[in-house]
Amino acid sequence: MVSAPLIAVEDITRSFRLGDQVLRALDGVSLTIHAGEMVAITGASGSGKSTLMNVLGCLDRPDAGRCIIAGEDTARLGPDDLARLRRRHFGFIFQRYHLMPGLTAQGNVEVPAIYDGLGTAARAERARSLLTRLGLGDRLSHYPNQMSGGQQQRVSIARALMNGGEVILADEPTGALDPESARVVMEFLHELNRAGHTIIIVTHDMRLAAQAGRVIEMQAGRIIADRKTGDQMPDQPATGRIALPARRGNPLTLLANAGHMALAALIARPLRAMLTMLGIVIGIAAVVAVTALGEGSRRQMSAQLDGLGTATLEIYPGTGWGDEKADQLRTLVAGDALALSAQPYVQSASPVVQTSARGRVGNQSLNVSISGVGPDFLDVRGRALVAGRMFDASDLAARAPVAVIDATTAERFFPGGSALGQSLMFDQFPAKVIGIVARSRDAGQSLELFMPHTAVTTRISGAGRLSAIVVRLRDGTDSAQAEGAITAVMLTRHGVKDFFVFNNDQLRRAAEASLGTLALLISAVAGIALVVGGIGVMNIMLVSVTERISEIGLRMAVGARRLDIMAQFLIEALVLCLVGAAAGIGLALGAGWILRDMAPLVFSPQAILTATIAASGIGLIFGFFPARNAARLDPIEALNRS
């Protein structure tokens, strides 16, 4: 009683369309093959041998007819199920070996097990033992171009056995070999058959075919002869067969392998990888640098605004800037400043009377900007005394002609000596210097001098006319609310709105808004750079898929699923972009370090994280189409297109 055949095809046809012609490569072929057989398929070139072999090995599907392989009807199986059948049951040997040039002998042999989820150590161990069995124990780390044809073909036999190689399909395995190498390869195939492996071999060498137990002869897509020549017994127990490895499918192993293969592919072509990355490098560097520059400028501007006093409000006469009548208005009075300083949200307030006059010391005569202010003025403005004292309430009440000058003014009038206690002569009166304040950034060319506003209004500018009132709010006060409250207080006192309030927070907001607009603009440019970089990645990945099409075909033949191929190319694009991003971030940090004294760059971890995420996104988005193209390839077409 003979058990169910391993392979059974019934009346299969397979046609190829060439222009308007339809070519029948298989034309009604029926065939059964049992486990343990050694079958030779012969026939003239173009008779359909390879096409039949591909159908038997689940690399291809017939257009019509039934095809039962290892008990499964292939018509009902999807591409990934066919990949599983190939992976678990078949080992392929090709005339041109189809070894991957970038992998060592051992690396090539390991490939099928990668897709079967075998662990790294077990895989390496098994590959080494198979190669040793095939007499290549001393060639484990040789690359294909360092081996003879016969050795390469033995590597491919080891690869066919990696996942068990229950059925070995060899398409003209000795076609490219010298007679001695051919003899050795055939010897191994016979040995495997004796051990219980089913061998199907395509050859047009009748002498080689005759050595098989069964010879099938083809002509024009049909089987014209099928004869048993030897005394072999089909379905003999598979005693010595190479065992299937214990499998441990682990998605993480698959991912790690895909990553490993991707890295290997990139390292194999470093210049191309670098050029491809360049767009990403520049794009990410631009994004990171621009963000850092934006943040740096924001902080710098913020610090400058803080120098004005965190929350300072200024009240001016008139209806707004440039009001022509403002000079004639005498509405702001010292009482307003007093009333405001009594408000709970006000820390200090000071009237300001602004004027200028020529000051003289000895022969030196200079124009001085005179501010008549209250004793709290320095506190309001956040300015520090460097020597002496500020005038106090009694000086104010006495309209004392005392002055606090800034360091530059002191230096100009009293070069080399101390200004404290000295007198500055004005036309109308002398002013005695009692204190020196640090120079203000905003002073510009003017020489600053502060006096009690009572002294200024009586002696210089005329009574009661204030230029402004400056108010410092208590810490934590909302400046917009305070502005409203101050307006209300002033309205109650004046009855009409003959004043306006300037809130330097508005300045800050306006500055931040313009900074935001600038950042948006530069970010848009950086974003475009990133997209251009991404298109570069996509372009090179498409080229890469086209170039490595036979590698993809081989990976599919040894059982890679579409997802495996997709993951490999996606990860390759992802790695390109991430390495590019790392270089870009490094570039930006380096530029920031070099320009540290010139430009205020502040790098934030968020910006770097965002850039990394952006790069990953670009890798995945622009890698998707090339990866999908690769995954959708037909294994046979891919294998033949080399």
Ligand code: ADP
């Ligand atoms: P053999 O292996 O016996 O030399 P094949 O099975 O490779 O023959 O090819 C059988 C016929 O089918 C040949 O005429 C060949 O040109 C044609 N053929 C095979 N594969 C394709 C294909 N992918 N596209 C078009 N024609 C093909």
Ligand code: MG
């Ligand atoms: Mg052929």
